[in-house]
Structure formats: structure tokens, C-alpha cells
Amino acid sequence: MQIEFRAIVHSEYGAPEKVLTIAERQFKTEDLGVDDVLVKVRARPVHPGDIHILSALPQGGPIVPIPEGTLRVPGFEGVGTILQIGTNPEAAKRFSEGQRVAFFPAMGSWAEYVVVRYESLLPVSDEIPDQIAAQMLINTVTASVLIKAGHNSLKPPITPPVYILQNAAASGVGRLLTQVALDRGVRPIRLVRSNESAERLRSALPGPPVYSTSDSNWKQQVREALGGHKLNVAFDALGGKAIDDLAELVDDGGSIINFGSLQSNIGANIYSLAPNNLSLKSVSIM
Numbered sequence: 001m002q003i004e005f006r007a008i009v010h011s012e013y014g015a016p017e018k019v020l021t022i023a024e025r026q027f028k029t030e031d032l033g034v035d036d037v038l039v040k041v042r043a044r045p046v047h048p049g050d051i052h053i054l055s056a057l058p059q060g061g062p063i064v065p066i067p068e069g070t071l072r073v074p075g076f077e078g079v080g081t082i083l084q085i086g087t088n089p090e091a092a093k094r095f096s097e098g099q100r101v102a103f104f105p106a107m108g109s110w111a112e113y114v115v116v117r118y119e120s121l122l123p124v125s126d127e128i129p130d131q132i133a134a135q136m137l138i139n140t141v142t143a144s145v146l147i148k149a150g151h152n153s154l155k156p157p158i159t160p161p162v163y164i165l166q167n168a169a170a171s172g173v174g175r176l177l178t179q180v181a182l183d184r185g186v187r188p189i190r191l192v193r194s195n196e197s198a199e200r201l202r203s204a205l206p207g208p209p210v211y212s213t214s215d216s217n218w219k220q221q222v223r224e225a226l227g228g229h230k231l232n233v234a235f236d237a238l239g240g241k242a243i244d245d246l247a248e249l250v251d252d253g254g255s256i257i258n259f260g261s262l263q264s265n266i267g268a269n270i271y272s273l274a275p276n277n278l279s280l281k282s283v284s285i286m
């Protein structure tokens with residue numbers, strides 16, 4: 001059977017509004033690989049990382065050339081309904097046609113249909129709406145990997161209370177990281193870039209302190225929140241000068257764990273790490 005569908009595509013890298021277009025695509029179900037599953041996509045997210053890659057920004061990682069005459073479909077995750085399962089009996093044991101699944105990693109989820117390896121599928125229960133299911137894997141996996149990286153950065157013996165500092169704390173990953181930290185008895189201190197964002201975050205996810213880096217005394221506010229306790233780990237999703245700022249607050253021998261470059265991937269002064277003998281680490285799940 002041949003399926004005709006639409007996809008968001010691009011043939012070159014650049015600003016999304018310049019390079020993205022919609023194209024008709026075809027897929028022959030006979031071409032489905034042994035381990036593959038054909039999914040009709042119901043919803044897919046737009047991550048900052050999608051835009052970084054599309055725009056060929058350095059923080060998007062190495063650019064994979066798009067062969068002449070072909071089109072790239074962006075998007076790595078989403079939620080959809082299984083249309084057809086490949087011949088691997090293990091896949092047929094775990095999944096069934098018509099089942100609703102979240103998927104990651106997938107290549108090309110910004111389309112009406114996507115082919116995904118069966119190991120990348122997760123069944124989704126009815127009470128989870130598409131908007132949540134579509135974006136519950138990348139960010140959740142990232143938050144889990146981050147908290148582990150943070151834990152591994154602590155030097156034993158670990159004596160509670162353990163504090164972490166996180167910027168871009170209102171982001172999807174930031175909120176999950178806060179929640180995962182709280183679940184483990186860790187005390188997050190959250191940073192956002194404006195008082196409006198701080199207000200929104202306090203009402204959406206109340207609890208740990210939130211400070212806006214637009215306040216000139218935000219570093220003093222963080223020190224007061226620490227109340228004399230040490231800060232050994234800070235999480236950075238912004239890059240550039242934000243790393244220098246965090247470095248002023250992390251204690252001797254501590255770590256800054258970068259996992260994104262929402263602001264810039266240039267401009268960090270590595271000498272900001274030197275006075276307190278800090279380590280700069282990075283986490284990437286792709």
C-alpha cells in the first residue's frame with residue numbers, strides 16, 4: 001500500500017521562516033524495515049534544539065548535509081497511532097496496530113507519518129493528552145540524565161541539605177529538573193530572566209525560590225537562599241556569559257553542568273572557573 005502524506009521539509013539550513021516548506025511525500029508500506037513501525041503522528045513538539053539544528057547554529061551540533069535532490073524532515077519526537085508493525089516478532093509482542101504511542105528518537109516527526117524503530121516507542125495511556133505525550137520523552141530523559149550528572153559531580157561524603165542552582169528554570173527541562181530534584185530531597189534555587197517569568201513560574205510550580213537575573217542583586221539573593229550552605233552544582237541551559245555568572249556562586253571544587261545554549265555558545269570566560277577550581281561539564285542525550 002502506498003501512503004501519501006504531507007511533511008514540513010527543508011532542502012537547506014537557515015532561518016526556519018526562510019527554509020521550511022510543506023511537501024507531499026509517499027511511503028510504501030512494503031518498504032517498512034523488520035524493526036520499524038509506521039506511526040500516524042497526532043502531535044509533535046518544536047524544541048529549541050530543532051530550531052538550532054534547522055538554523056545551522058553551532059549549538060545544534062555538526063551539520064549533516066542534505067543530499068542534493070532530497071528533503072530533510074525535522075523533528076525527533078511526538079505522539080501518534082501505530083498503523084503498521086514490521087515483521088520482528090518482538091515488536092508484534094509489545095505493540096499492536098491502532099495503539100497510541102509516544103516516540104523518541106525518530107527522524108522526521110514534523111510529518112503526518114513517521115517510521116520509528118519499535119524500541120523507540122512507549123505506549124501512552126488515555127489520560128495523558130497528546131500535547132503532553134508528544135513532548136514527554138526528550139525533556140524527561142534530559143532531566144533524569146542531568147540529575148544523575150549532578151549527583152555524580154558531588155564529592156562524597158554527601159551531607160544534606162544539597163542545593164542546586166538552575167537557570168532557564170521556567171523551561172520544560174528546567175521545571176522537570178526542579179521536580180526530579182525535589183523528589184530526591186535536593187533543594188533547587190531557580191533563576192529566570194524576568195520578573196514576569198518568575199511570577200508565572202512561582203504560580204505554576206510553587207515551592208523553591210525563584211529569582212530574576214534582571215534584578216541587579218540576584219546573586220546576593222541566591223547567597224541568602226543558600227543560608228551559608230555550600231553550592232556544589234549549577235545547571236546551565238543558556239551558555240556564554242551565564243556560565244561566568246553561575247561560576248561566581250558555585251563553591252570551591254564544584255561543577256557547572258551545561259545542557260543548552262539558549263543565549264549563546266560563545267563568550268564564556270573559562271577563567272571564571274579558575275578561582276574556585278570549578279569543572280565545566282556537559283550533557284547531551286542525542
Ligand SMILES: NC(=O)c1ccc[n+]([C@@H]2O[C@H](COP(=O)([O-])OP(=O)(O)OC[C@H]3O[C@@H](n4cnc5c(N)ncnc54)[C@H](OP(=O)(O)O)[C@@H]3O)[C@@H](O)[C@H]2O)c1
Pocket residue numbers: 047048049138139142168169170171172173174192193194197237238259260261262263283284285286
Ligand atoms: N542536552 C540535551 O540533550 C537537551 C535536551 C533537551 C533540551 N535541552 C536544552 O534545554 C534547554 C531548555 O529547553 P526546553 O525545551 O525545556 O525549553 P522551553 O520549554 O522552550 O523554554 C525555554 C525557556 O528558556 C527561557 N529562555 C529563552 N531564552 C533565554 C535567554 N536568552 N535567557 C534566559 N532565559 C531564556 C525562556 O524564558 P522566559 O520564560 O523568560 O521566556 C523559557 O522559559 C534548552 O537550552 C535546550 O536546548 C538540552
